[in-house]
Amino acid sequence: MFKKVLVANRGEIAARVIRTCRRLGIQTVAIYSEADAASLHVKWADEAYLIGKPRVSESYLNIEKIIEIAKTTKAEAIHPGYGLLSENPAFARRCEEEGIVFIGPNADVIAKMGSKIESRKTMAEAGVPIVPGISFPLQNVEEAMSTAATIGYPIMLKASAGGGGIGMQIVHNEEELRKAFEGNQKRATSFFGDGAMYLEKYIQNPRHIEVQLLADRHGNYVYLWERECSIQRRHQKVIEEAPSLFLDEQTRKKMGETAIQAAKYIGYTNAGTIEFLVDEQKNFYFLEMNTRLQVEHPVTEEITGLDLVEEQLRVAAGEKLGYSQEHIQRRGHAIEVRIYAEDPKTFFPSPGAITAFQLPEGEHIRNETAVQSGMVVTPFYDPMIAKLIVKGENRKEAIDRMLQALDSYQIEGIKTNIPMLKEVLTHPAFQAGHTTTDFVNRHLSNISIKK
Amino acid sequence: MNQIVATMAGNVWKIVVSVGEKIEEGQDVVILESMKMEIPIAAEASGVVKEIHVQEGDFVNEGDILLELE
Known part of the structure; x- marks a missing residue:
């Protein structure tokens, strides 16, 4: 078992991971932003390091800084919690490169499951039932309309890179689809830097x-x-x-x-x-x-x-x-x-x-x-x-x-x-x-x- | 004259109007981003945008003036 683990997260989940580590006699390293200095996860950890300003892009998502702290503190493994870097294949890969154990699956698996389109395709190959829909991004609104007509309304329109409900919309007819497609594609591009859209049958009362x-x-x-x-x-x-x-x-x-x-x-x-x-x-x-x-x-x-x-x-x-x-x-x-x-x-x-x-x-x-x-x-x-x-x-x-x-x-x-x-x-x-x-x-x- | 203020702390994600633009009561003028959510801020009265006090990316506190109408 590990002697020391860095917890690359904040708030309740960081505190929860630290609690189990302590029970198992594992030393813990916490990271925190300027906004989280008073958080219990900082208090409960054996060591805690300030990593930056409040915004996640300047703190909890700073891969190189986190790797550096793990190396300096001689943490053998990193627990990513949920959200933040937990499903970031680049982070998992950096851990692998540095000989730090990433507590999760390997980077390739994370990457494969992280894309809605790719994961759907893979699951279909594995024989897992998937909602009727498409396994490739839509070219344009015309293709969206013809595909929707084949599958039948209502349709769920999704951004490939979306998450937490962002970039999803139920559409009931052609007119709604036309409006939603353009708006959502624009939003997905600005939010996630990826405007790939796909659609699938909307399951009623699921x-x-x-x-x-x-x-x-x-x-x-x-x-x-x-x-x-x-x-x-x-x-x-x-x-x-x-x-x-x-x-x-x-x-x-x-x-x-x-x-x-x-x-x-x-x-x-x-x-x-x-x-x-x-x-x-x-x-x-x-x-x-x-x-x-x-x-x-x-x-x-x-x-x-x-x-x-x-x-x-x-x-x-x-x-x-x-x-x-x-x-x-x-x-x-x-x-x-x-x-x-x-x-x-x-x-x-x-x-x-x-x-x-x-x-x-x-x-x-x-x-x-x-x-x-x-x-x-x-x-x-x-x-x-x-x-x-x-x-x-x-x-x-x-x-x-x-x-x-x-x-x-x-x-x-x-x-x-x-x-x-x-x-x-x-x-x-x-x-x-x-x-x-x-x-x-x-x-x-x-x-x-x-x- | 009418001021539109931030209803909560957050980042200015999008400014959807420009100076000189005529806007209607209830129209969204600024979209804040707070706690990973988009928070549209709507005008409480109709008017013309006189001045915009914030830029996209700025952090604002609750009560901060976002823009002025006349």
């Missing part, structure tokens, strides 16, 4: 259900069941749970085995997630693969009893998975909510100073955060400031416990989405399991998203 998997470097693969992540706003997840109420055992097994089949085909190693869209008839289609730890990994940890960061470290250090598929437990029901610093009605960000912060506590409650009372939530990063995870014997108990925990969640000075989370959790449609990806727009009152 659920977003993903499969967590682990693979070691010795050819062993396991799947750690599924996470249901359909409750989203602005195409970003808000509430995640495991297991999914919607899946029957047969579908669960089929999805798990399909995920393994995909991972084997690309020679995947470490922790990864295959995201699927699941339609009303429980047909599932490959959406994308995340070649890193997910934000919502704690719900999987709660039902399996595994620590995914520990598993990542072990696999990266060359150890074998210590168990096979039939040993993976699935006990109880876990729910995670993401606490966002944002207006609960418009979903616009709400940066500012946190004047009071008191987390709920209890046997079945888990908090993940790197903020404290008195800290300032800055406009430079993602608005997610904390995660709250609860576990119950069953889904109903988990929902009840989550509502109780949210009642005692005290945060003042900034707006948060807690009122919206409570509205979802108390909604009869959520409680009945009608968790489709349009839940927020369909069922919540007074939501006013400005387009």
